[in-house]
Amino acid sequence: MKLLSNYIKEMKIAARGFYFYIEIVIAVIIVSILLFAISEESVSREKEFLFYEAEQELYDYIMDPYFKDGRLVRKESVGFKVKAMDIEVVDQETGEIISHHFDENTIAAETIEQYDTKTGKLDKTIYKVNSYEDMLHLSYSEQSFGAVVKYELDENYKIIDSYKYYIQGYETERFMNILYVLYNENPEVLKEYSDKQNVRVLGDMEKLNNRESMVPIFLTFLGSIMGIVIVVAYLFLDKNERVIKSFAVTPASINSYLFSKIMVILTTVTISSVIITIPVMGTKPDYLQLLLFLYMSTFAMSAIGLFLSSFFDNMTNAFGALFGVVLILLLPMFSYFIPSFDPLWLRFFPTYSMLQGYKTILLGGIELRYVLLYSFIYLIGGIIIFALANVRLRKTLTV
Amino acid sequence: MISVKNLSHSYNNDGILAINNISFDVAKGETFGFLGPSGSGKSTTQGILTGLLKQQTGKVSVAGYDTMKVQNERFNKIGVSFEQSNVYSKLTARENLKFYAKLFDVPTRDPDELIRLVGLEGKEKVRAGEFSKGMKHRLTFARSMINNPELWFLDEPTTGLDPTIAATIKDIIRERTASGTTCFLTTHNMYIADELCDRVAFIIDGEIVLIDTPKKLKLQYGQKLAEIEYFKDGKLITETLKTIDNADKSRIADIIKNYDVQTMHTKEATLEEIFIQVTGRGLA
Numbered sequence: 053m054k055l056l057s058n059y060i061k062e063m064k065i066a067a068r069g070f071y072f073y074i075e076i077v078i079a080v081i082i083v084s085i086l087l088f089a090i091s092e093e094s095v096s097r098e099k100e101f102l103f104y105e106a107e108q109e110l111y112d113y114i115m116d117p118y119f120k121d122g123r124l125v126r127k128e129s130v131g132f133k134v135k136a137m138d139i140e141v142v143d144q145e146t147g148e149i150i151s152h153h154f155d156e157n158t159i160a161a162e163t164i165e166q167y168d169t170k171t172g173k174l175d176k177t178i179y180k181v182n183s184y185e186d187m188l189h190l191s192y193s194e195q196s197f198g199a200v201v202k203y204e205l206d207e208n209y210k211i212i213d214s215y216k217y218y219i220q221g222y223e224t225e226r227f228m229n230i231l232y233v234l235y236n237e238n239p240e241v242l243k244e245y246s247d248k249q250n251v252r253v254l255g256d257m258e259k260l261n262n263r264e265s266m267v268p269i270f271l272t273f274l275g276s277i278m279g280i281v282i283v284v285a286y287l288f289l290d291k292n293e294r295v296i297k298s299f300a301v302t303p304a305s306i307n308s309y310l311f312s313k314i315m316v317i318l319t320t321v322t323i324s325s326v327i328i329t330i331p332v333m334g335t336k337p338d339y340l341q342l343l344l345f346l347y348m349s350t351f352a353m354s355a356i357g358l359f360l361s362s363f364f365d366n367m368t369n370a371f372g373a374l375f376g377v378v379l380i381l382l383l384p385m386f387s388y389f390i391p392s393f394d395p396l397w398l399r400f401f402p403t404y405s406m407l408q409g410y411k412t413i414l415l416g417g418i419e420l421r422y423v424l425l426y427s428f429i430y431l432i433g434g435i436i437i438f439a440l441a442n443v444r445l446r447k448t449l450t451v
Numbered sequence: 452m453i454s455v456k457n458l459s460h461s462y463n464n465d466g467i468l469a470i471n472n473i474s475f476d477v478a479k480g481e482t483f484g485f486l487g488p489s490g491s492g493k494s495t496t497q498g499i500l501t502g503l504l505k506q507q508t509g510k511v512s513v514a515g516y517d518t519m520k521v522q523n524e525r526f527n528k529i530g531v532s533f534e535q536s537n538v539y540s541k542l543t544a545r546e547n548l549k550f551y552a553k554l555f556d557v558p559t560r561d562p563d564e565l566i567r568l569v570g571l572e573g574k575e576k577v578r579a580g581e582f583s584k585g586m587k588h589r590l591t592f593a594r595s596m597i598n599n600p601e602l603w604f605l606d607e608p609t610t611g612l613d614p615t616i617a618a619t620i621k622d623i624i625r626e627r628t629a630s631g632t633t634c635f636l637t638t639h640n641m642y643i644a645d646e647l648c649d650r651v652a653f654i655i656d657g658e659i660v661l662i663d664t665p666k667k668l669k670l671q672y673g674q675k676l677a678e679i680e681y682f683k684d685g686k687l688i689t690e691t692l693k694t695i696d697n698a699d700k701s702r703i704a705d706i707i708k709n710y711d712v713q714t715m716h717t718k719e720a721t722l723e724e725i726f727i728q729v730t731g732r733g734l735a
């Protein structure tokens with residue numbers, strides 16, 4: 053009850069202040085940019101590492117028409133130097149985990165360029181390798197798309213199999229999955245054979261288009277970084293007005309006071325996230341998952357904000373530290389856009405998992421485990437940091 | 452209601468004591484005044500008693516609760532008015548009180564009635580941010596009564612208010628304390644202390660110099676002062692001198708002999724004069 057009246061009061065104050073509107077205005081600006089300035093064009097995969105599980109004759113038979121019409125162009129073979137690494141592959145279908153150990157090596161690959169027949173533009177470069185293991189090793193060390201393409205013929209020389217196991221090289225190793233996906237660039241073939249095959253159609257979940265791929269960035273930015281700064285701004289506004297002192301001489305706990313602040317952040321973040329997500333993504337994502345992830349991550353971030361604020365006694369002094377933390381937290385965004393920049397230490401940043409989590413949810417929530425696990429980590433981490441902030445702020449807020 | 456033993460406080464743990472080894476008791480129903488000049492440690496004492504400042508030494512019990520332990524429910528019985536007003540400027544007067552009332556577990560008073568009581572009627576829907584300093588102060592004061600406190604802390608309740616409003620506030624305090632509310636009142640205004648307090652403590656530089664009833668203090672120190680008005684170089688000068696002090700006695704004789712004395716009478720000492728006599732310093 054006290055939490056509720058605290059929350060109502062905080063919302064009134066927020067609605068009469070300007071931070072609230074800043075966040076909404078920013079959200080409106082972002083969604084306008086996304087809708088009007090960024091095209092829906094697919095992101096080019098640029099590089100693909102493919103292993104064709106098919107006889108050379110069959111491969112040639114299927115592919116020759118494409119080479120003839122100029123869609124595919126053979127280039128000089130290249131050798132990739134790859135480091136030693138261990139990879140665990142979780143088979144999405146069976147849940148089986150297969151461990152692979154790879155030594156340092158140089159892998160030779162046939163280079164094929166794929167062009168868009170309409171525009172004549174280079175679509176992507178395909179590196180054809182000679183084994184599943186090479187594909188896996190290369191795809192992970194190059195942080196790029198990798199797949200197995202399988203073709204077989206039945207006794208009437210009809211193609212009976214045409215599917216890919218595919219992986220995205222930039223998934224975290226732990227949660228990487230092999231997904232059984234029909235190769236959806238050729239829907240006719242797919243239709244014709246899908247009845248016969250033990251394959252699961254997962255739709256076109258594997259890619260976000262240009263515009264959609266920006267959404268996780270902004271959700272992460274608004275949900276957490278704005279959360280950190282604004283929760284602290286609210287706190288110091290109160291401290292300036294000395295109202296915390298008056299609160300401290302009531303039977304209500306500082307706990308509920310602080311948590312009501314976080315609830316205000318959660319409310320504004322919900323509004324701004326909805327403003328951005330719905331116009332761009334429509335009904336594609338699972339909004340329940342999105343909200344869960346949004347609330348848990350924002351809660352953890354706001355707790356961090358409160359904890360940081362306990363080391364300072366006004367906004368001016370706190371601003372430098374907050375600014376620094378915000379800049380550091382932005383680092384994983386580089387990795388989001390530059391897949392080859394993905395050092396291990398970056399994965400310990402909460403914003404890293406937030407970006408991956410949002411992406412997963414927007415893709416259609418195929419890796420629910422990832423979303424749930426990180427929601428849980430944020431919740432536990434958030435509770436611990438919130439408790440610490442509480443203890444510290446109890447001492448410093450009323451002086 | 453309040454028991455304080457050997458309480459000291461240093462703000463930065465630097466050995467500089469804002470209050471130094473003070474002890475006193477406040478009985479149920481009593482109005483206890485803390486009288487002392489600015490910076491003497493009055494607000495610091497209230498801060499510790501109300502749990503806003505962390506208690507460092509000594510033994511303090513307030514409304515039956517040990518202040519070393521955190522027990523929020525004690526605030527159901529306590530009301531606190533602050534020296535510096537602290538209301539939400541973005542909330543209206545009524546919203547401020549309504550919200551505050553919800554934080555208590557005991558029956559609370561009607562916000563509008565309290566607003567009327569402190570002379571802010573008609574301002575219920577005005578945001579506190581638009582209030583003058585004095586109006587905010589009155590709202591802070593009104594808020595301290597919302598839970599009908601048994602124990603009431605008032606830090607400089609009339610400071611900065613114009614005289615008619617100060618009189619209203621004094622009436623409210625008198626009324627409540629007459630009906631049994633225990634009151635810990637902090638002030639550097641001797642009239643307030645004199646008019647409202649059953650007992651006063653003189654505090655200076657963080658130390659309590661004396662505790663007594665205003666009446667006894669005046670009996671003890673009063674009737675022993677002579678106030679002389681005289682002309683010196685065409686200007687009217689007033690001097691207050693002790694009739695029992697030898698140096699002052701010869702000063703009186705000196706004035707009568709050398710100047711044109713306008714008026715001269717003995718008078719009852721004010722608390723301020725007693726304060727000066729006892730501590731050697733004024734209240735300003």
Ligand SMILES: Nc1ncnc2c1ncn2[C@@H]1O[C@H](COP(=O)(O)OP(=O)(O)O)[C@@H](O)[C@H]1O
Pocket residue numbers: 451462463469487488489490491492493494495496
């Ligand atoms: N927050 C603070 N930090 C450090 N010193 C303080 C603080 N508040 C008050 N003091 C010092 O403590 C002493 C007592 O102050 P205070 O209790 O406010 O006096 P009063 O209420 O009698 O005017 C003063 O010397 C004052 O400067």
Ligand SMILES: [Mg+2]
Pocket residue numbers: 490493494495534606
């Ligand atoms: Mg004071």
